[in-house]
Amino acid sequence: MDNDSIEKARERVQQLQTDFAARGDAFGWFDALYQEAAGNNETIPWADLEPNAYFKQWAEKNELKGDGRTALVVGCGLGDDANYLSELGFKVTAFDLSPTAIEWAKKLYGGDKTAFEVANLFEPPSEWIGAFDFVLEIYTIQPLPLEMREDAIDAVSRFVTAGGKLVVVTRGREDDEPVGEVPWPLSRRDLSRFVANGLRQTEFVVFPPENEGEADRWVVTYKRN
Numbered sequence: 001m002d003n004d005s006i007e008k009a010r011e012r013v014q015q016l017q018t019d020f021a022a023r024g025d026a027f028g029w030f031d032a033l034y035q036e037a038a039g040n041n042e043t044i045p046w047a048d049l050e051p052n053a054y055f056k057q058w059a060e061k062n063e064l065k066g067d068g069r070t071a072l073v074v075g076c077g078l079g080d081d082a083n084y085l086s087e088l089g090f091k092v093t094a095f096d097l098s099p100t101a102i103e104w105a106k107k108l109y110g111g112d113k114t115a116f117e118v119a120n121l122f123e124p125p126s127e128w129i130g131a132f133d134f135v136l137e138i139y140t141i142q143p144l145p146l147e148m149r150e151d152a153i154d155a156v157s158r159f160v161t162a163g164g165k166l167v168v169v170t171r172g173r174e175d176d177e178p179v180g181e182v183p184w185p186l187s188r189r190d191l192s193r194f195v196a197n198g199l200r201q202t203e204f205v206v207f208p209p210e211n212e213g214e215a216d217r218w219v220v221t222y223k224r225n
């Protein structure tokens with residue numbers, strides 16, 4: 001996607017998020033954006049039909065392999081990262097609150113390799129709690145209202161089984177830096193909530209932004225002992 005298209009798509013995100021928030025709806029704008037896109041991923045800033053580049057670099061460096069282990073992808077959008085994990089040999093479940101995104105993901109990557117489900121991070125199926133060897137969270141926490149941040153982190157943490165791993169990919173900011181406009185980057189203080197949930201931080205990789213003025217991207221990994 002060229003810079004102009006990304007800028008236009010981001011402006012639309014901000015407009016929709018503001019409009020829905022004014023009506024007291026923190027989540028409705030996601031499905032509205034996917035619906036409005038009508039199959040054109042270029043109007044969705046994060047949807048590039050490729051696995052996340054920062055996660056992919058981390059996975060390649062760590063020679064990530066599933067070997068039949070279970071993985072859960074949180075807020076999977078169009079499913080590119082879920083499909084990538086399937087190709088690496090994980091048994092993948094991927095969910096999103098937006099029915100339109102899940103329908104689209106099934107068209108792109110559906111079949112018997114990945115289970116795509118409509119589900120809410122805050123009310124997940126009970127059988128998912130403590131059930132996954134590998135949990136992947138990319139950019140789902142950062143566009144949720146700040147007052148939901150701790151609950152969102154608690155909810156993501158709960159999916160990780162004993163001995164399992166969590167990888168979080170996010171925009172990062174200093175603890176005392178203003179959050180600015182959506183998406184609101186996470187701080188190290190925010191991330192400490194994963195540790196409060198019984199996870200041990202095992203790696204913290206900082207990727208400088210590709211474009212000037214943008215936030216760093218962080219790839220942070222955790223393990224449940």
Ligand SMILES: C[S@@+](CC[C@H](N)C(=O)[O-])C[C@H]1O[C@@H](n2cnc3c(N)ncnc32)[C@H](O)[C@@H]1O
Nearest residue numbers: 030046075076077096097098120121138139140
């Ligand atoms: C910024 S997008 C990132 C999508 C994907 N992870 C990616 O990187 O391409 C955030 C995603 O989280 C989903 N989402 C937002 N709130 C959610 C919730 N409460 N439960 C599940 N998914 C949610 C949205 O529908 C959207 O697809």
